[in-house]
Amino acid sequence: MARIHWIGTGLSTVPGIRRLITQGRTITLWNRTVEKAHEAAAGLTGDFDVREFSMDALSEAVQPQDVVVSMLPGTWHVAVAELALANNAHFVSSSYVSPEMKALDARGLEASLCLVNEVGLDPGLDHLLAHLLMADYRSSPAFDPANAHSFRSYCGGFPKIPNDFRYKFSWSPLGVLKALKSPARSIKGGEVVDTLRPWHAISPYKAHLPGGEETFQAYPNRDSTPFMAEYGFGEDWNVQEFVRGTLRLNGWSDAWADIFAEIETLEGEAGDRRLEEMSDQFWKAHSYDEGEPDRVVLCVELEVAKDGETVWHKSYALDSAGTEDGSAMARLVSVPVSMAIEAVLDGRIDPGVSAAPSSTDLIGAWLDELKTRGETFALFDHME
Secondary structure: OOOEEEEOOOHHHHHHHHHHHHOOOOEEEEEOOHHHHHHHOOOOOOOEEEEEOOHHHHHHHOOOOOEEEEOOOHHHHHHHHHHHHHOOOEEEEOOOOOHHHHOOHHHHHHHOOEEEOOOEEOOEHHHHHHHHHHHHHHOOOOOOOOOEEEEEEEEEEEEOOOOOOOOOEOOOOHHHHHHOOOOEEEEEOOEEEEEOOHHHHOEEEEEEEOOEEEEEEEEEOOEOOHHHHHHOOOOOOEEEEEEEEEEEOOOHHHHOHHHHHHHHHOOHHHHHHHHHHHHHHHHHHHEOOOOOOEEEEEEEEEEEEEOOEEEEEEEEEEEEEOEOOEOHHHHHHHHHHHHHHHHHHOOOOOOEEEOOOOOHHHHHHHHHHHHHOOOOEEEEEOOO
16 A cells, blocks of 8 residues: 655644544654654554654655655755655645746656645645636636636635734744745736735735625735636636735734834845744744634635626635634645545546646535535625
């Protein structure tokens, strides 16, 4: 039986690990701190073991047709994927497909191996909901590439009980701080818009949620434009708005104003060192307390107009909170990863480098299981 090699067993990975073990999958948990890996599987019985992680030890252990799962920082993914290919094994990660990862596509195809990425929360579940909306719209009488299309996908994680800082960190703050230094690209008013800093493009976003409407602060994240083709927007389509971005609680921009001002001044190695200092300070001051619930909100929306009048408008929304069993962020990242692993083992994902699946059958199966686990994916038809 193929073995799953899950590398990285931090708190955000625990629900997915436990699901695979309870499903009877054969799994090895790899972590530099072996005790953390044991904690992830505490109280469970099944076909699993725990090993201290190193690339050499992993390479010796991986067998053909195994699945290697990287839940390490993003800088590790390509090296781990290359190790998997060298051992004739598959690869899964929740992170974005980098150009270096995409360059492995031909090798994966030639060896009939899957290298699956973007199967967590964001990216991951957001892709699934976008594919469902697009399939729904394409099959409707309103479908016409000449229509004016506005696509919005926003996701955010924050404390269920808001604090003055308007945020808390589920893992190292360094990634969040680095993202604040990154430019973004989206489409607005039919034109490509480049944003140097996220706080330069903050706008209110009214989310339709299962519990009612709520307004958040939103801003574009990374480069949204490559996802137009992935979601099925043709080059001949009239696209007026296309944005994938981040949600924050109202008041976040005010609470973080001094942080924005300092980040604006940071450059070079000294700036990187300062970001690491800030990360350490924030982790001590603004990480979740034990048992403190987090909240995740995901909204994916497609609005279509013809001659100035809306002719099709639907959205999906997810609003989840942490429980005593773990955080919402951990569930919504690691459980989809575990389902992607099973899809690879069951031959339901094509070889080569890919992101979250677009097959409505597979998407439906994933969402159905998440619903049995208490998640609610509300579909709103704004034309009714």
